[in-house]
Amino acid sequence: IINACSADVLSVNGSAGTKYVTDYNRRGQELSADAIQAQVGFNVGIGEIDVFGDFFTNQSTESDGVNTNEVTVGLGTSLFEDNISAYVGIYNTDTDNVDSSLETFASITANVSFSPTVSMYRGDGDLYTFEGQLSHTIDIAVASLTVAGVLGNTETSTSVDRTYTGAVATVTRSFDNINVYTDVTISDADDRDNETVWGLGLRIKF
Secondary structure, eight states: OOOOOOOSSOEEEEEEEEEEESOEEETTEEEESSEEEEEEEEEEEETTEEEEEEEEEEEESSTTOOOEEEEEEEEEEEETTTTEEEEEEEEEEEETTSOOEEEEEEEEEEOSTTOOEEEEEEOGGGOEEEEEEEEEEEEETTEEEEEEEEEEEEESSSSOEEEEEEEEEEEEEEETTEEEEEEEEEEEETTEEEEEEEEEEEEEEO
């Protein structure tokens, strides 16, 4: 999610990127093996309100893989003297051979060490997803290391749910507004074995 800003005037920012991954997991479900991903996003700060949007696509390089398009649009703001960042919006997922899914979401981040974040999604049929995340960034010589962990539970039907966990370490090297990064993720869910995922990506901010 794009961080909210508190500028007194209009500000416009954006980003675009591409990435190769050995697997793509969404909420604990493996959707594809080797894949190419792309993302483009924007945020417009208007006073204390931030309007943000993001388009993400995962395109499998294998014939039996699943392609996914995800769109997020929402509003964000800072509360309690910028100690809390709050977001609300809609999140649409379009996956091959499956009807698109539209969800509303609310998310709160505490602007303290490890940036604890709690998010809730509500989808069709009153199906809910709850997710918590912690992250921390350390500068290491010519790069930065970000370590993050996630714990979530998603309802796949009115009678079935999935609990999932993930831990990711990302090393990023920045060149002005260009970031080159690599990451490794350990992903697990209660209905499958854990697996390790590798990625290599490029992101441009403008």
